[in-house]
Amino acid sequence: AQTVTQSQPEMSVQEAETVTLSCTYDTSESDYYLFWYKQPPSRQMILVIRQEAYKQQNATENRFSVNFQKAAKSFSLKISDSQLGDAAMYFCAQETSGSRLTFGEGTQLTVNP
Amino acid sequence: DGGITQSPKYLFRKEGQNVTLSCEQNLNHDAMYWYRQDPGQGLRLIYYSQIVNDFQKGDIAEGYSVSREKKESFPLTVTSAQKNPTAFYLCASSIGVTGELFFGEGSRLTVL
Numbered sequence: 001a002q003t004v005t006q007s008q009p010e011m012s013v014q015e016a017e018t019v020t021l022s023c024t025y026d027t028s029e030s031d032y033y034l035f036w037y038k039q040p041p042s043r044q045m046i047l048v049i050r051q052e053a054y055k056q057q058n059a060t061e062n063r064f065s066v067n068f069q070k071a072a073k074s075f076s077l078k079i080s081d082s083q084l085g086d087a088a089m090y091f092c093a094q095e096t097s098g099s100r101l102t103f104g105e106g107t108q109l110t111v112n113p
Numbered sequence: 114d115g116g117i118t119q120s121p122k123y124l125f126r127k128e129g130q131n132v133t134l135s136c137e138q139n140l141n142h143d144a145m146y147w148y149r150q151d152p153g154q155g156l157r158l159i160y161y162s163q164i165v166n167d168f169q170k171g172d173i174a175e176g177y178s179v180s181r182e183k184k185e186s187f188p189l190t191v192t193s194a195q196k197n198p199t200a201f202y203l204c205a206s207s208i209g210v211t212g213e214l215f216f217g218e219g220s221r222l223t224v225l
Binding site for chain 1: 144146148154157161163171203212218219
């Protein structure tokens with residue numbers, strides 16, 4: 001069974017600083033998608049960024065970027081210039097067969113003013 | 114606006130009662146999913162459906178049932194057989210190609 005592991009239950013960052021959230025996964029497939037979702041206090045899940053495994057270039061969306069290491073099965077999220085609105089629970093997810101997503105346990109990010 | 118609507122947002126139920134959570138989407142997505150979220154455990158897949166009149170069990174299907182009679186609708190019934198039903202339930206849909214999920218706002222079920 002595929003597993004996704006987020007080893008940091010909680011992280012904190014000062015406003016305007018950079019923070020990196022870690023994620024590792026386990027799969028035997030060669031082509032798949034990886035995602036980072038954000039869940040603010042409203043509980044609405046929002047897609048932050050997506051990475052296709054066959055693409056070597058790391059995905060970037062404005063202040064959010066990933067460090068995708070396929071051989072190491074690592075998929076970390078970097079948030080630059082952190083803002084108060086970035087405070088949320090962040091979930092790493094991997095697409096499995098049948099377009100199912102397997103989620104990690106989440107990392108609660110606090111942004112300090 | 115296109116999106117996913119879940120109702121009710123909050124639901125209380127007595128032990129031994131079945132309850133049905135509604136999920137409707139107007140995104141014209143083929144695939145729909147139900148996830149359960151408990152504190153510290155992330156999201157776990159209950160059931161999913163990739164096409165009308167067909168659905169598959171996820172990782173924690175015991176005590177739950179679903180139907181998919183229309184493309185737009187994927188209701189989840191939490192039966193009295195579910196031993197620990199108090200949780201936050203999230204419905205999602207996807208086009209099915211990229212794997213990206215679009216989520217509803219969730220339903221919080223509390224068993225009294």
